[in-house]
Amino acid sequence: MANYTAADIKALREKTGAGMLDVKKALDEANGDQQKAMDIIRVKGLKGVTKREGRATAEGIVAARVENGVGYMVEVNSETDFVAKSEPFIAFANNVLEAAISANASTLEELKAATADGKTVEELTTEAGALLGEKVVVRRVARVEGENVAVYLHKTSKDLPAQVGVLLAVTGENTDEVAHDVAVHIAAMSPKYLNSDAIAAEDIEAEKRVAEETARGEGKPEQIIPKIVEGKLKAFYKENTLLDQDFAKDSSKSVEKVLSENGATATAFERFRVGA
Known part of the structure; x- marks a missing residue:
């Protein structure tokens, strides 16, 4: 008969994070001793480190x-x-x-x-x-x-x-509330950059090239392509840069405007x- 209870299994699982079967085997081997069972789990775990190297950690x-x-x-x-x-x-x-x-x-x-x-x-x-x-x-x-x-x-x-x-x-005084709100916005909206100045020049050029090639591929008149590229670039900034994004709590304002109204600068x- 096993020298441990369901409560012992639960306690050891909470302490180690190990699976049910591993915990039961360790308790069996340790005759119900929690500390010995923890040591057994740890030793077996060390032996399995190499086997786990290729596993995904998502x-x-x-x-x-x-x-x-x-x-x-x-x-x-x-x-x-x-x-x-x-x-x-x-x-x-x-x-x-x-x-x-x-x-x-x-x-x-x-x-x-x-x-x-x-x-x-x-x-x-x-x-x-x-x-x-x-x-x-x-x-x-x-x-x-x-x-x-x-x-x-x-x-x-x-x-x-x-x-x-x-x-x-x-920066700025009494900015705790707006800083918190903008931090929540960042969590939700996933901006990649602070502003356009933070984007590498080659990345901006790549966006311009894609916009130009797309416009020509769609047969747009050559004279209006620069304006199309400008609009695409503006949309790219609005999607990817924090200060240009529409503020999550009030989409009528940009994040930069909300910060400015509260005397803050990110x-x-x-x-x-x-x-x-």
Whole structure:
């Protein structure tokens, strides 16, 4: 007869994020001892790290915080949403965020080399994968500095941790409310750039070429093609740049106008969505 209960299985699953069958096997082997079972799961997990290397990691969490006027954000991925919402995985992601803050990391390389609890983030990632029994990946990090930095985290499902995160830097006094509203807008509308100046010149030229070729292919008169290209470029900016987008809460105004009316100027932003 098994020396453990259904409650023991549930508790160990919550602690490790491991699957039902793996938990039951570990408890059987450990004769019901929770700590021994956790060790068994971890050892077996380490042995399986290489086998998991090619697996997809489309689930996960975005964690972010503002510390001393600087915003930090990380994305950490798992294979399944079951692991993504487990306590060990969420704790690991928060440890990664703490490491990013401590190391002032702005690149993935800096983050992986950062330390927490005497180990590098890269080492901790391997250990997390062993414990959870899935491939775990620290995908990216962002650092945003400015006069005022707002952070917004959004859950796409109430059962999962935050899947979308935004850091937004603005200047101006008493800007907390408008900064929050614009951060929510960024989460929903997915702008790629702050403004047209942030777009590489070659990307703008590519958009112009496509617009010209499309207009000629449609047989448009040569004399009106420049105006067509100008209109297409304006539409491109409106779709992809934050300041040119229609504000989500009031589409009669651009984001830039809303910020200006509130005495604020956006200087930088970062947006993460798990898996995107």
